[in-house]
Amino acid sequence: MLDDMFDYLQGIRQRPVWQPIPDTARAAFRSPMPAQGSTLADVHQQFKQNILPYTIGNIHPGFFGWVQGGGTPVGMLAEMLAAGLNANCGGRDQIPIEVERQLVRWMADLFEFPSDATGLFLTGSSMANMIAVLVARYRALGREVRTHGVPPKRQLVAYASAGAHGCIAQAMDLAGLGSANLRKIPMNAQFQMDTMALETAITADRQAGLQPFFVAATVGTVDVGAIDELPVVAAIAERNGLWFHVDGAYGALAMLAPELKPLLDGIELADSIACDFHKWGQVPYDAGFILVRDGTAHLDTFATRDTYLRRDVRGMAANSPWPTDFGPDLSRGFRALKTWFTFQVFGAERIGQVINETCVLARYLSERVQAQPELELLAPVALNIVCFRYRSEGDVDAFNAALVADLQESGIAAPSVTTVRGHLAIRVAIVNHRTGRQDIDALLDAVLNLGARRLNLLTTESA
Numbered sequence: 108m109l110d111d112m113f114d115y116l117q118g119i120r121q122r123p124v125w126q127p128i129p130d131t132a133r134a135a136f137r138s139p140m141p142a143q144g145s146t147l148a149d150v151h152q153q154f155k156q157n158i159l160p161y162t163i164g165n166i167h168p169g170f171f172g173w174v175q176g177g178g179t180p181v182g183m184l185a186e187m188l189a190a191g192l193n194a195n196c197g198g199r200d201q202i203p204i205e206v207e208r209q210l211v212r213w214m215a216d217l218f219e220f221p222s223d224a225t226g227l228f229l230t231g232s233s234m235a236n237m238i239a240v241l242v243a244r245y246r247a248l249g250r251e252v253r254t255h256g257v258p259p260k261r262q263l264v265a266y267a268s269a270g271a272h273g274c275i276a277q278a279m280d281l282a283g284l285g286s287a288n289l290r291k292i293p294m295n296a297q298f299q300m301d302t303m304a305l306e307t308a309i310t311a312d313r314q315a316g317l318q319p320f321f322v323a324a325t326v327g328t329v330d331v332g333a334i335d336e337l338p339v340v341a342a343i344a345e346r347n348g349l350w351f352h353v354d355g356a357y358g359a360l361a362m363l364a365p366e367l368k369p370l371l372d373g374i375e376l377a378d379s380i381a382c383d384f385h386k387w388g389q390v391p392y393d394a395g396f397i398l399v400r401d402g403t404a405h406l407d408t409f410a411t412r413d414t415y416l417r418r419d420v421r422g423m424a425a426n427s428p429w430p431t432d433f434g435p436d437l438s439r440g441f442r443a444l445k446t447w448f449t450f451q452v453f454g455a456e457r458i459g460q461v462i463n464e465t466c467v468l469a470r471y472l473s474e475r476v477q478a479q480p481e482l483e484l485l486a487p488v489a490l491n492i493v494c495f496r497y498r499s500e501g502d503v504d505a506f507n508a509a510l511v512a513d514l515q516e517s518g519i520a521a522p523s524v525t526t527v528r529g530h531l532a533i534r535v536a537i538v539n540h541r542t543g544r545q546d547i548d549a550l551l552d553a554v555l556n557l558g559a560r561r562l563n564l565l566t567t568e569s570a
């Protein structure tokens with residue numbers, strides 16, 4: 108099984124990025140629960156036939172849809188070891204907890220946080236952003252909020268750019284604060300949060316008797332990869348007593364690349380940072396992470412004292428506080444191990460190089476787009492995301508949406524779509540360490556060929 112998987116990974120460029128799923132494959136997953144087992148070889152055969160060919164394709168070097176990581180064989184092997192150990196990383200006195208703590212310290216060092224900062228592995232940044240909102244809510248309202256909820260007439264209000272990820276609004280919803288109480292601040296020409304508008308909004312909310320408590324800056328927005336002006340947002344948060352959170356889901360690890368690190372100046376001022384190892388960090392899914400400056404507030408937000416989770420100074424119940432004291436999960440897998448293996452085997456510098464290389468490729472793509480009269484760049488390229496469109500007559504949005512579907516079905520290259528200032532864009536996010544210039548060239552050739560074909564179709568239809 109391992110050999111098969113290595114062969115598959117090695118030959119991945121020769122396969123289609125994605126392919127439509129035949130009915131027979133889908134039908135295989137409509138069968139009832141088997142009363143009797145089959146041989147492992149049989150089930151593996153089913154895996155190869157009906158599962159392996161029909162994933163979204165994010166390990167493929169031609170995958171550019173959404174910000175998804177490529178994973179590595181090292182991460183895959185570490186995941187196998189973790190499954191073999193079957194460690195439950197909720198807590199207790201075991202070395203897997205120390206591995207996670209080491210990652211927390213590495214992250215605290217990377218972001219120049221104090222040594223008593225706390226952190227936790229989670230499924231992803233959606234959860235990490237929610238943890239940040241919950242700790243900030245605790246700081247704003249105190250211990251009472253955990254038992255009695257938000258008191259009447261204390262309406263907490265949060266702020267993020269209009270380009271922020273939807274999970275910030277969802278975090279407000281899940282925290283019982285209401286997604287409508289996230290103010291979506293307009294963006295400037297660089298797609299960064301307009302910091303003047305931020306201050307105006309905070310002042311207006313305060314005058315209306317509301318309680319501003321939290322601002323999330325984004326490092327690497329999902330649509331265009333923009334980075335908010337962290338020092339300015341930090342200063343506004345400081346002046347107004349707000350929790351300063353950074354959603355660095357994919358972008359925060361740019362700290363590992365010396366060429367990109369200066370773009371993140373000010374991140375060291377954050378109260379908390381959400382960050383995914385499963386995107387730019389190339390760790391297999393899932394490996395999200397939250398880092399919190401004030402470890403006491405983090406602990407006080409989640410710790411409970413249930414007797415079955417009793418702590419001790421010796422025996423297996425020692426080594427408190429435990430990861431379960433810093434988040435909502437009790438049973439948790441050993442996500443830290445694949446992350447630890449990735450850093451140990453490749454080293455921080457190599458991961459930083461891979462991250463920088465994706466940005467070099469993005470600049471290469473944007474130059475080629477600007478050199479093509481058929482194409483139009485729709486947003487400046489800050490990091491690794493390029494948004495452009497094919498020029499056409501008539502309904503340009505519909506044309507480009509169809510072109511992206513053509514591309515995905517071709518199996519050659521798979522970008523996704525997004526909306527940039529009201530225009531539908533072909534969005535190319537370069538995240539995978541396997542992607543090289545040849546893949547960018549193949550993407551562009553396919554865009555131009557399929558675009559020209561679609562344009563012809565249009566003109567013959569209207570003729």
Ligand SMILES: *Cc1c(COP(=O)(O)O)cnc(C)c1O
Nearest residue numbers: 231232233272327329356357383
């Ligand atoms: C991916 C992403 C998220 C969501 O993270 P998940 O790991 O998918 O939960 C949040 N914010 C930004 C900016 C992202 O890129």
